[in-house]
Amino acid sequence: xxxxxxxxxxxxxxETSIAIVKNGKNVExxxxxxxxxxxxxxxxxxxxxxxxxxxxxITLVLEETLKKTNLKISDMDAIAVAYKPGLLxxxxxxxxxxxxxxxxxxxxxxxxxxxxGHIYANAINNELKFPLLALVVSGGHTELVIMKDNYNxxxxxxxxxxxxGEAFDKVARILDIPYPGGPGIEKLALEGNSTYNLPxxxxxxxxxxxxxxxxxxxxxxxHNEKQKGNEINRKNLAASxxxxxxxxxxxxxxxxxxxxNIKNLIVAGGVSANRYLRERLKEITExxxxxxxxxxxxxxxxxxxxxxxxxxPLFLNKEFADFSLNAESQANVC
Ligand code: KG4
Ligand code: ZN
Numbered sequence: 424x425x426x427x428x429x430x431x432x433x434x435x436x437x438e439t440s441i442a443i444v445k446n447g448k449n450v451e452x453x454x455x456x457x458x459x460x461x462x463x464x465x466x467x468x469x470x471x472x473x474x475x476x477x478x479x480x481i482t483l484v485l486e487e488t489l490k491k492t493n494l495k496i497s498d499m500d501a502i503a504v505a506y507k508p509g510l511l512x513x514x515x516x517x518x519x520x521x522x523x524x525x526x527x528x529x530x531x532x533x534x535x536x537x538x539x540g541h542i543y544a545n546a547i548n549n550e551l552k553f554p555l556l557a558l559v560v561s562g563g564h565t566e567l568v569i570m571k572d573n574y575n576x577x578x579x580x581x582x583x584x585x586x587x588g589e590a591f592d593k594v595a596r597i598l599d600i601p602y603p604g605g606p607g608i609e610k611l612a613l614e615g616n617s618t619y620n621l622p623x624x625x626x627x628x629x630x631x632x633x634x635x636x637x638x639x640x641x642x643x644x645x646h647n648e649k650q651k652g653n654e655i656n657r658k659n660l661a662a663s664x665x666x667x668x669x670x671x672x673x674x675x676x677x678x679x680x681x682x683x684n685i686k687n688l689i690v691a692g693g694v695s696a697n698r699y700l701r702e703r704l705k706e707i708t709e710x711x712x713x714x715x716x717x718x719x720x721x722x723x724x725x726x727x728x729x730x731x732x733x734x735x736p737l738f739l740n741k742e743f744a745d746f747s748l749n750a751e752s753q754a755n756v757c
Contacts, residue, residue, distance in 0.1 A: 426446055427445065427446055427447070427500045427501075427735065427738060427739075428443060428445055428451070428494060428499050428500050429443070429444050429447075429499065429500060429501050429502075429503050429533070429731045429734050429735060429738060430442075430443055430496065430499045430501070430502050430503070430524070430530075430731075431443075431444055431502075431503040431504070431535075431727040431728065431730040431731030431734060432481075432502070432503065432504040432505070432517045432520060432521050432727055432730065433504075433505045433517065433537070433540070433725055433726060433729075433730045434477045434481070434505070434509075434513050434514060434516050434517030434520075435505045435507075435508070435509025435510065435513055435514050435517070435537045435725065436473065436509055436510060436513060436562070436725055437457065437458040437459060437468045437473050437476075437513075437725075438455050438456065438457050438458070438724070438725040438726070439455075439456040439458070439476070439477050439480040439481055439484050440453070440454060440455040440456070440484065440725065440726050440727035440728075441453075441454055441481075441484045441485050441488040441727050442454070442488065442726065442727035442728040442730070442731050443488060443489075443492055443494055443499070443731070444547075444728055444731025444732055444734075444735070446735065447543075447546060447731070447732050447734075447735025447736065448546055448547055448548055448549065448550075448732060448735075449548070450547060450548075450728045450731075451491075451492045451494065452488045452489070452491035452492045452494075453488070453491075453721075453726060453727065453728045454484045454487045454488040454491070454727075455721075455725075455726050455727075456480045456483075456484050458472070458473060458476045459603065461476065462602060463601050463602045463603075465602075466596060466601075466602055467592070467602050468510070468602075470510045470511075470512055470513065471512065473510055473512070473513045474510065474512030474513045474515070474516055477513055477516035477517065478516050481516060481517070481520050485520075496524060496528050496530075497528055499528070499530055500530070500531075500738065501530055501531045501532070501533050501734065501738050501743075502521045502524045502525045502528075502530050502531070502532055502533070503521070503532075503533040503534075503535050503730050503731055503733075503734030503737075503738075504517050504518050504520075504521035504532070504533070504534060504535065504730070504748075505517060505535050505536075505537040505540060505727075505730050506518055506534045506535065506536075506744075506748060506749070506750055506751065507536055507537065507750065507751035507752070507753070507754040508536075508537060508538065508563065508752055508753050508754035508755075509537055509750070509752065510752070511750050511752050514750035514751075514752075515750045518748055518750055522746055522748065525746075526746070531738070531741075532743060532744045532745070532746070532748065533734040533737050533738060533742070533743060533744060534744040534748055535730045535733045535734050535737070536733075536754055536756070537725075537730075537754075538559055538564055538566075538691075538692075538755065538756045539574075539576075539733050539756060540729040540730045540732070540733045541559060541561060541691035541692045541729060542557050542559065542568075542570070542689065542691045542733070542756065543729055543732040543735075544691060544718040544722040544723065544726075544728070544729035544732065545557075545689040545690075545691065545716050545717075545718055546732045546733075546735075547718060547719075547722055547728055547729070547732050548719075549716065551570070551573070551689070552687045552714070553570060553571055553572050553573075553575075553687075554569060554570065554571045554683075554685050554687070555569075555570050555685060555687035555688065555689055555716075556568070556569060556570075556579070556676070556679055556680065556683065556685045556687065556688045556689070557569075557570055557688075557689050557690075557756070558672065558676055558688065558689070558690045558691065558695075558704075559691045559692050559756060560586075560587050560588065560672065560690065560691070560692045560693070560694035560695055560700075561586065561588050561691075561692030561693050561694065562586060562588035562589060562592065562603075562692075562693055563586050563588070563589065564581075564582070564586050564588075564692065564755065564756075565581060565582035565586045565587045565588075565632045565634070565672075566578065566580070566581045566582075566755060567579040567580040567630050567675060567676070567679055568756050568757065569683065569685065573736040574736055574737075576756050576757035577757070578755070578756065578757055579630045579679055579683075580629060580630025580631045580632065580675060580679070581631060581632065581755065582631070582632040582633060582634060583631050583632065583633045584633055584634060584635035585633075585634040585635045585638055586634065587632070587634055587668055587671075587672065587694050588605060588692070588693055588694050589634070589638075590634040590635075590637060590638045590664075590668060591604050591605040591608050591668065591694065592604040592605065593638050593642070594608065594638060594641050594642075594661075594664050595607050595608050597641065597642050597645045598611070598645070598655075598657050598660065598661060599657075600661075605693060605694060605696070605697065606696070608661045608664065608665055609665065609697050609699065611657060611658050611661035611662075612658070612661040612662040612665045612699065613662075614658045615656065615658025615659040615660070615661055615662035615663075616658075616659055616662055617659070617662045617663040617665075617666040618656070618659045618662075618663060619644075619659060619660055619663035619664075620663075621637060621640060621641070621663050621664065621667040622636055622637060622640055622667070623667055623670055623671060623674075628678065630675055630678065630679055631675075632671055632672070632675060633671075634668065634671070637667055637668065637671075641660065641664055644660075645660075665697070665699055666699075669697070669699055669700045669703050670703075672700065672703075673703045673704060673706075673707050676688065676704065676707055677707050677710070677711065680707070680708070680711040680713050685713070686711075686712065686713045686714060687713060687714050687716065688704065688708050688713055688714070688715050688716070689715075689716040689717070690704060690715070690716070690717045690718075691718070692723070693723060693724045693725070695717055695718065695723045696720050696723040696724060701717055704717070
């Protein structure tokens with residue numbers, strides 16, 4: 424069969440990224456232009472600045488990506504773009520850019536759910552083995568999904584309140600760790616020990632998660648200690664939070680592996696870059712005689728290669744979008 428090349432675009436939040444992906448798994452070129460340092464000044468992503476920076480950067484990111492290969496846009500079989508969920512203004516920059524390329528070069532347009540993109544980051548340099556359990560842990564989502572085949576999703580559980588990444592970011596803020604908080608907490612936790620006795624979020628037998636209780640407990644603890652003039656041990660509190668937050672995931676994943684008897688676990692989304700989480704999931708999968716798949720670090724956080732990987736099964740099914748394609752701010756995997 425002829426090789427299929429997809430030019431993929433990702434602009435859902437604060438990374439402008441373009442990739443060329445061959446056959447849904449070989450990354451021929453990838454560029455990620457992050458705006459993190461700009462947003463760090465404000466303690467979080469400022470939507471208006473994000474979309475303006477995407478507009479400024481996107482053509483340069485395309486140019487840089489093309490320079491990394493001998494391929495031209497005319498060699499592409501399709502143009503793929505993340506269209507939900509995310510910041511509307513940011514998504515629209517990528518969508519309009521994708522439409523223009525598809526129109527000028529007469530290529531099919533493929534719309535990709537960003538969260539499904541995170542899942543398909545596991546297909547890069549790899550083959551997805553079905554049935555599988557997918558744990559989606561990002562800034563806005565915490566979901567446990569069963570996949571019996573490509574694009575066959577069944578929601579097993581999800582967060583009832585905050586997403587795990589959001590909890591990392593909010594706790595980081597109270598500990599004066601700059602945005603984005605996840606990597607900062609991980610670093611600080613390495614220097615501390617889990618000495619604080621924190622509530623483990625949900626102790627029931629469902630597959631749902633909860634993070635708002637843990638987050639609020641820490642915010643109150645820090646405020647109360649500050650008011651009393653007591654010193655907070657930031658390193659130990661970071662380590663204690665990370666342990667409790669991850670414990671909530673591993674307990675539910677363990678339950679899901681046992682109850683479903685599925686033997687493949689894949690992890691998706693920015694929080695999957697966390698080394699402590701990776702280690703704990705390795706233990707849980709080994710106990711359950713299951714296999715663990717986690718993307719390389721570069722494909723864990725937002726990037727366009729995962730959008731190219733997720734677009735491939737849609738290309739094979741000829742599921743193309745038309746030029747009425749619009750952005751959607753909210754979405755789940757299914
Ligand atoms: O998937 P992602 O890049 O963007 C979204 O789609 O949301 O995820 C971003 C989230 C942020 O909350 C960030 O703090 C978290 O992933 N994150 C981490 C780590 N790296 C990124 N959380 C914990 N440990 C990390 N090493
Ligand atoms: Zn993401």
